[in-house]
């Protein structure tokens with residue numbers, strides 16, 4: 001079994017380092033629990049559909065081993081294309097935010113699937129006429145993030161990897177020539193783990209000796225091309241599926257509020273309080289003067305946004321500023337002054353807290 005380090009998704013630097021060295025990295029905390037359940041339900045539904053249509057012996061990756069094919073039209077896969085918990089890691093690996101989603105799919109094996117030969121998921125596409133370089137000479141052009149929908153264990157055919165093989169021109173050996181320890185170089189990890197991998201890194205399935213399906217979905221992207229906006233629009237394929245848009249909207253709101261690290265949550269809360277405070281004072285004291293209200297709101301926004309550079313800032317800041325502004329405006333001058341005092345004290349604490357942290 002491989003000694004896998006599960007890197008928290010907020011630790012972008014560590015994830016990048018492990019990826020660049022080994023060709024893949026296992027990341028935890030990428031999907032919120034509800035997102036995992038949602039993705040699992042979608043994956044099981046499609047596995048059910050595909051396996052009823054195609055028997056084990058006709059499976060497209062060998063006996064009882066299937067590749068999902070393109071599934072980005074399902075919201076459970078579309079959700080994986082632009083996760084704010086994973087994009088910073090991909091951006092950091094390439095040291096570049098210009099990359100393009102290529103779609104979403106994945107692989108699964110069912111009980112009875114045998115070991116799969118080692119392979120890269122990419123061949124050299126260049127055929128260099130000067131025969132000087134090939135795809136393995138350069139940094140990865142293509143990254144796939146696999147999302148484990150079930151726990152990956154030795155018994156259910158977790159994938160094996162040969163770390164560090166992503167940049168070799170050598171091609172992997174046939175199964176019978178493979179050293180025995182490579183067959184046991186298995187990546188075991190809990191459901192919900194995201195495995196970010198350079199698709200050139202040698203890997204292969206192992207036998208599924210359990211009595212259940214072993215499923216992973218995926219989202220891929222290649223370097224350059226355009227912004228991720230294009231991938232987002234392809235993921236919204238069906239314009240009449242209102243529930244699709246509704247689910248996506250709710251998903252986006254949840255992502256905006258999601259924070260994976262308590263220090264960042266504190267920073268966001270403090271910045272949000274600061275912003276709410278300025279909005280409240282604006283609402284209370286300057287309700288007669290729209291310009292002053294806008295100015296004080298802008299000040300809160302600038303200070304607040306400077307204080308937070310991560311995740312759910314827009315949602316937190318908006319919620320607190322709207323609340324602060326509304327309470328201030330509703331209560332008016334005299335009563336408002338009392339509440340403004342309390343809000344102001346909170347704001348002072350927030351300011352002090354921000355000063356200490358940032």
Ligand SMILES: O=C(O)CCC(=O)C(=O)O
Nearest residue numbers: 061107108159204205206
């Ligand atoms: O799902 C697996 O076990 C690995 C499948 C795989 O890497 C492939 O078919 O390309």
Ligand SMILES: [Fe+2]
Nearest residue numbers: 119120121203
């Ligand atoms: Fe593969």
